Amino acid sequence: MGEPVSLGEVQETLLIPLYGRARDAGDTRSILGDDMAVKLVEEIDYDFAKFTGPSLGGAVLRASIFDQYVRDFLDEHPDGTVVDLGCGLSTRFDRLDNGRVRWFDLDVDDTMALRRKFFEDTTRYTMIAGSLFSTEWYEQVRERSGPVFLLSEAVLLYFPPEEVNAVLGQLAQAFPSTPLAFDTGGPIMMNNQDRNPDFRQVPARMKWVCEDPRTLEQFGLALVESRTFASPQREVASRWPAKHRYGMRALSWFPPVRTYKLNLFRTEMSEPS
Template structure:
């Protein structure tokens, strides 16, 4: 996407989908989450480049992105309850406003994304003593040194709608990098199985952008075998959310998810949200 001062690469453009999802959700009388900043950013981007957000109107994936964000928010809140002075690292932060929703006033935050995204992000956010943006690829190693040198652990890494766009060797490299530099850290990520990857050309949202998912992961439990000692702490589809999150949703959303679960659509069941605890021990061939 390129126009009048705002330039984003093919994959980076996908950050506008969850941004718009949160903006749309914020307008509802009974939302799954509140995010007034998302509305402000959508309005500003629309005025700056006349981006066609309306092409995403009514798409089920908008609500799916809100549910994913809500679950990641809950995991981070739980982490900060247990570790009030911990460090949160948002990989592929995009235009997320998780800090505004979940910060406890004590934690250290790093927000990592590619340089073009950070350039756009800096038009809406500024660094503070506890919050720092890093312009780098997640596959590079320099950002890890910045995080390790800038804050003590424990660490929570959030990779929301990022890793599926890498190929598997790149994903393995990222997991190894985090595990080696930050052993014992938590990693929240989403994975897409064949039911998503093989149908993305007709996907309600992905079909409207150029980016394509590269990494197919049928079962997140496989990540435990990448590094012995790594533990899969939780793994959910959008229709099997934790009870505490499901119970907090408006009744209409609960009914929608119950109906969707009964259909057992591969596009839904093959997309998972998972939480890992990483180890520094490397598996032997």
């Protein structure tokens, strides 16, 4: 009998990217090589096989683009701090650990309780049980001096716009001049969730529509770059099998591909006092 799962609605969605990464690990040309995801899928008591749709592969492409944002940051700041907000059962720390980074993985209580069954804190790796919407975790991160990278992958999409707008403003104020990576989706993606075979298997639905990430600059962010599956970083594209590299480029016009964006922002400098 595997590890039972008892997760809230949004929390359950973490099992889709987990299964996507596990399936990818079994491919001869694996993009992420996430063998830990295979172990987690084997050990968690859940009907993963019900997920069969495009979100599995999409989660892998998405993770590889976010990985590169973090890699670029760590190339510049090898002793920097990375905070993954809504980490789920991600193994990004293991993928990107350079032996020096200080890493915080944050997620809500039930997800973190599940995560703690498989992962342990170390001197450079800390799991925090809490909400990204609360300010309680800020001090723990800010105790560290030096540059911080904040990322939140496939999390904000599930929350109402007013909550997302508020938290973006809050993060911009609390972490000035800090890179912040997260994804946004346009109305086509949001309006077609019930047609997505993976989403049909879970109760949660995405709520935040953002057609143009530049509109978020009003909350104290500056857009540094915005990518789609059709425009991954060169290093990332070179690790994608040709079917994704050329296939996604050929689909660059397709509204769900064109409007799902993997964004890198930088929060504005604080106002001089």
